[in-house]
Amino acid sequence: xxxxxxxxxxxxxxxxxxxxxxxxxxxxxxxxxxxxxxxxxxxxxxxxxxxxxxxxxxxxxxxxxxxxxxxxxxxxxxxxxxxxxxxxxxxxxxxxxxxxxxxxxxxxxxxxxxxxxxxxxxxxxxxxxxxxxxxxxxxxxxxxxxxxxxxxxxxxxxxxxxxxxxxxxxxxxxxxxxxxxxxxxxxxxxxxxxxxxxxxxxxxxxxxxxxxxxxxxxxxxxxxxxxxxxxxxxxxxxxxxxxxxxxxxxxxxxxxxxxxxxxxxxxxxxxxxxxxxxxxxxxxxxxxxxxxxxxxxxxxxxxxxxxxxxxxxxxxxxxxxxxxxxxxxxxxxxxxxxxxxxxxxxxxxxxxxxxxxxxxxxx
Amino acid sequence: xxxxxxxxxxxxxxxxxxxxxxxxxxxxxxxxxxxxxxxxxxxxxxxxxxxxxxxxxxxxxxxxxxxxxxxxxxxxxxxxxxxxxxxxxxxxxxxxxxxxxxxxxxxxxxxxxxxxxxxxxxxxxxxxxxxxxxxxxxxxxxxxxxxxxxxxxxxxxxxxxxxxxxxxxxxxxxxxxxxxxxxxxxxxxxxxxxxxxxxxxxxxxxxxxxxxxxxxxxxxxxxxxxxxxxxxxxxxxxxxxxxxxxxxxxxxxxxxxxxxxxxxxxxxxxxxxxxxxxxxxxxxxxxxxxxxxxxxxxxxxxxxxxxxx
Numbered sequence: 001x002x003x004x005x006x007x008x009x010x011x012x013x014x015x016x017x018x019x020x021x022x023x024x025x026x027x028x029x030x031x032x033x034x035x036x037x038x039x040x041x042x043x044x045x046x047x048x049x050x051x052x053x054x055x056x057x058x059x060x061x062x063x064x065x066x067x068x069x070x071x072x073x074x075x076x077x078x079x080x081x082x083x084x085x086x087x088x089x090x091x092x093x094x095x096x097x098x099x100x101x102x103x104x105x106x107x108x109x110x111x112x113x114x115x116x117x118x119x120x121x122x123x124x125x126x127x128x129x130x131x132x133x134x135x136x137x138x139x140x141x142x143x144x145x146x147x148x149x150x151x152x153x154x155x156x157x158x159x160x161x162x163x164x165x166x167x168x169x170x171x172x173x174x175x176x177x178x179x180x181x182x183x184x185x186x187x188x189x190x191x192x193x194x195x196x197x198x199x200x201x202x203x204x205x206x207x208x209x210x211x212x213x214x215x216x217x218x219x220x221x222x223x224x225x226x227x228x229x230x231x232x233x234x235x236x237x238x239x240x241x242x243x244x245x246x247x248x249x250x251x252x253x254x255x256x257x258x259x260x261x262x263x264x265x266x267x268x269x270x271x272x273x274x275x276x277x278x279x280x281x282x283x284x285x286x287x288x289x290x291x292x293x294x295x296x297x298x299x300x301x302x303x304x305x306x307x308x309x310x311x312x313x314x315x316x317x318x319x320x321x322x323x324x325x326x327x328x329x330x331x332x333x334x335x336x337x338x339x340x341x342x343x344x345x346x347x348x349x350x351x352x353x354x355x356x357x358x359x360x361x362x363x
Numbered sequence: 364x365x366x367x368x369x370x371x372x373x374x375x376x377x378x379x380x381x382x383x384x385x386x387x388x389x390x391x392x393x394x395x396x397x398x399x400x401x402x403x404x405x406x407x408x409x410x411x412x413x414x415x416x417x418x419x420x421x422x423x424x425x426x427x428x429x430x431x432x433x434x435x436x437x438x439x440x441x442x443x444x445x446x447x448x449x450x451x452x453x454x455x456x457x458x459x460x461x462x463x464x465x466x467x468x469x470x471x472x473x474x475x476x477x478x479x480x481x482x483x484x485x486x487x488x489x490x491x492x493x494x495x496x497x498x499x500x501x502x503x504x505x506x507x508x509x510x511x512x513x514x515x516x517x518x519x520x521x522x523x524x525x526x527x528x529x530x531x532x533x534x535x536x537x538x539x540x541x542x543x544x545x546x547x548x549x550x551x552x553x554x555x556x557x558x559x560x561x562x563x564x565x566x567x568x569x570x571x572x573x574x575x576x577x578x579x580x581x582x583x584x585x586x587x588x589x590x591x592x593x594x595x596x597x598x599x600x601x602x603x604x605x606x607x608x609x610x611x612x613x614x615x616x617x618x619x620x621x622x623x624x625x626x627x628x629x630x631x632x633x634x635x636x637x638x639x640x641x642x643x644x645x646x647x648x649x650x651x652x653x654x655x656x657x658x659x660x661x662x663x664x665x666x667x668x669x670x671x672x
Contacts (some may be wrong), residue, residue: 060634067415089411157585170515175620177502177635216537230514344378346409353635357449357628 036304100295124272126310135241140232170231177356239307405643461607554599561595
């Protein structure tokens with residue numbers, strides 16, 4: 001009995017092994033709610049490569065997995081600042097550009113900005129880019145602050161007289177020190193990319209002064225909270241706020257959500273697709289990247305997630321409510337005010353997270 | 364068991380040794396070995412590499428290299444934990460939250476277990492089933508469900524507003540109160556089950572005798588039932604307290620940003636600071652803090668069994 005069972009198990013194992021040898025697979029690890037899933041189905045139909053798709057919701061989780069090694073992923077999507085440090089740690093393998101015929105579709109301007117994290121764009125291609133700004137519930141903010149509520153300025157977050165009036169209807173802030181400290185520095189008129197301990201502490205003081213009015217620091221809950229009308233203001237990522245806007249509109253629950261890039265400037269970030277050095281299916285990973293860079297595919301992705309992409313050729317195929325929305329594709333005047341930041345070194349990074357813990361715990 | 368610990372140790376057969384070896388092997392493989400890996404990392408230093416610390420003890424580089432690596436070890440990370448008050452504040456706050464939650468769980472759980480043990484025998488399996496039933500749903504989903512109940516526009520506030528008990532919604536979600544509710548709810552079965560087991564075993568003739576001798580029921584409960592259920596209470600309280608100290612999911616989902624718990628501090632250390640050595644040191648200290656009550660418990664159990672024996 002036992003023997004026949006063992007034989008049976010072995011046979012199944014062999015069959016599975018044989019099936020694996022035939023099926024080509026690519027393992028993709030991307031942000032949650034960040035792709036139109038029909039893109040993956042179409043890719044499989046066209047190439048015969050099966051996509052195993054897995055999601056995360058913070059750069060920290062992705063980075064921890066990558067640094068532990070042996071993730072088994074073939075394509076991952078870190079944000080620029082994290083990417084640069086991971087390149088330094090030897091996490092990625094260089095792209096074989098001769099396998100990426102669609103790379104000419106990419107947007108030179110975005111590639112130039114990404115140079116800061118990935119010199120020569122040697123390790124990554126841009127998937128989406130966006131800004132970190134202010135999402136708000138139009139009616140509730142008007143009710144609390146009047147018709148002239150400064151929704152287009154960081155004043156609404158960093159001036160106590162404003163934010164204190166929003167406390168009761170609820171304020172959420174991203175749990176991302178690497179984005180909020182630069183925002184505070186920028187508001188104070190300091191260099192948002194500053195690595196000076198004194199500057200970081202000044203930013204911490206500003207954030208602490210508004211801490212009593214913030215209900216929660218979280219990087220994904222605000223989408224639903226905004227859409228349901230549970231909160232009236234969130235410091236969040238552009239596309240996420242716009243997804244909240246659409247969910248509220250679909251639910252027809254009387255909630256209107258808007259996104260604004262504050263006039264003082266905002267952080268511009270880039271989510272980059274890269275291939276880990278120990279990826280088991282590098283050939284398939286390159287095919288996947290090449291497919292993603294097709295203008296029609298990239299347009300489909302942006303039309304779904306409401307983020308701008310780094311693919312110039314896709315712009316002709318974007319829906320009007322994406323390409324025409326200045327919250328997604330800002331005007332050149334706004335783009336000039338957007339700033340980028342680089343990765344923190346290990347020592348100053350500890351100051352940053354420690355400051356952030358103090359801010360969050362209200363110490 | 365009590366007789367085995369007497370003066371004559373019986374000779375064990377090979378099979379007997381094999382039987383004992385199984386749990387020890389299990390402990391070694393899944394507790395001691397991982398602990399030593401964590402302990403080893405806690406003596407290392409952070410680096411930008413895969414894995415993000417050194418020394419890594421690459422066995423392929425020969426013995427000299429291993430000795431060189433060994434010299435890199437230091438207790439620096441443990442010293443660092445004493446320099447920053449964040450860590451002991453987190454430990455203290457975790458122990459406080461876990462302690463208060465355990466106490467509330469005991470207050471809620473005791474009547475439940477007592478009621479179950481006093482119901483007619485034929486109902487008991489059904490009641491037991493009902494206590495275990497929540498485990499059929501994922502822990503994460505059950506904690507998430509509390510968000511829907513406790514939030515400002517949630518079920519609880521709507522109910523209280525409709526009944527006219529309150530005029531404006533209570534802010535419960537994202538506060539420590541929500542954390543207490545989450546822990547008490549999640550860990551209640553772990554207290555009820557051992558307590559029920561000890562109450563059910565209770566010899567009811569003792570209570571009858573007390574009644575015959577003119578002892579009022581409340582006094583009989585105080586003098587007989589309560590003392591005899593102490594082992595069940597202690598076992599239940601430990602089953603609640605120990606996981607609650609290191610709890611991460613409940614404070615993350617239900618607690619506010621000012622809810623300081625060591626599970627969250629550990630998370631920040633590991634994921635945001637990507638400092639595996641310091642987070643390993645935090646974990647080692649956490650283990651030590653939890654081992655102390657377990658040892659106390661063991662001692663207490665031993666005393667009990669000696670007294671019984």
